[in-house]
């Protein structure tokens with residue numbers, strides 16, 4: 001029997017979250033609930049009609065039915081769970097999941113800021129798109145850069161939302177940061193950029209690599225964008241040249257051109273770390289694809305070698321993680337670890353071998369789910385297209401144009 005999903009539950013998203021939850025924390029559910037403030041969870045439950053979650057959801061995620069008492073949350077809260085105990089056991093999950101997804105889950109997955117000599121770096125992982133957003137700040141001056149922010153997008157309804165951005169902005173507020181820069185590593189094809197919204201909220205300047213002009217021209221043609229769209233990079237506040245330095249407070253950072261995934265990819269080197277965009281992924285995942293328009297596996301190899309020539313202790317922050325089931329999402333590694341373990345480009349793997357592997361693998365990959373909405377927003381620095389005369393902004397879908405497989 002399949003119960004209807006509650007209104008507002010995005011089933012694939014919930015399933016993905018739950019999978020992560022099961023892997024990481026089901027064994028420690030008591031601790032988790034303590035973190036989540038079980039009192040609040042149960043108060044919310046008591047205020048709601050019991051909501052059933054699909055049986056397939058329960059089975060798919062290996063969750064057992066149970067009541068609050070099964071989870072060991074019976075200290076002074078029995079009065080709140082009376083209703084839930086009389087309905088199907090799965091009804092307990094909804095408020096708990098909401099709470100976990102909205103607060104505790106994110107708080108845990110963000111973890112603590114990583115402290116370097118002069119800077120602190122806070123990561124935000126978006127499980128929906130596998131994207132890591134970073135806030136890096138000069139600990140002395142509290143001037144900061146935000147790298148690769150995500151604007152949430154619901155494909156089915158066409159709605160954008162700012163849940164991911166709000167978490168970043170909470171970090172900005174809590175640490176009293178002044179946002180100088182909003183840095184894009186490239187025009188992403190998997191998520192909409194939150195850069196424009198963040199600029200409105202923080203005043204930071206949006207920057208990307210200068211070769212974004214080529215990407216704009218390519219996709220301007222593919223999407224046949226309006227005449228007012230000029231592929232000159234003017235949608236961004238600053239275009240970095242290769243090797244250009246810039247300041248985050250008193251900390252000098254360097255923009256590195258690392259093309260291959262796209263012609264315009266940049267990495268940002270800051271205080272003993274480098275934010276590599278879509279070049280290297282975690283060592284057990286490998287490297288970014290190189291089959292988008294303007295992508296080049298040879299160029300990607302050369303760019304990656306450039307990154308791997310940095311000092312071995314250099315911290316690498318990846319742009320995405322697509323973890324295997326055996327581990328939780330990660331986003332931080334080192335040059336030494338990549339050189340020793342990266343399944344695609346560890347030491348000893350030459351350019352020809354890499355290109356053959358990359359080309360064959362890219363031939364098996366589908367287009368990212370959000371490539372069509374993402375690109376046409378991201379070449380505008382995260383701004384939505386201009387509205388039609390009815391006041392509504394529309395996205396375009398070029399039919400029979402992008403490759404299905406290479």
Ligand SMILES: [Fe+2]
Nearest residue numbers: 187188189278
């Ligand atoms: Fe990308």
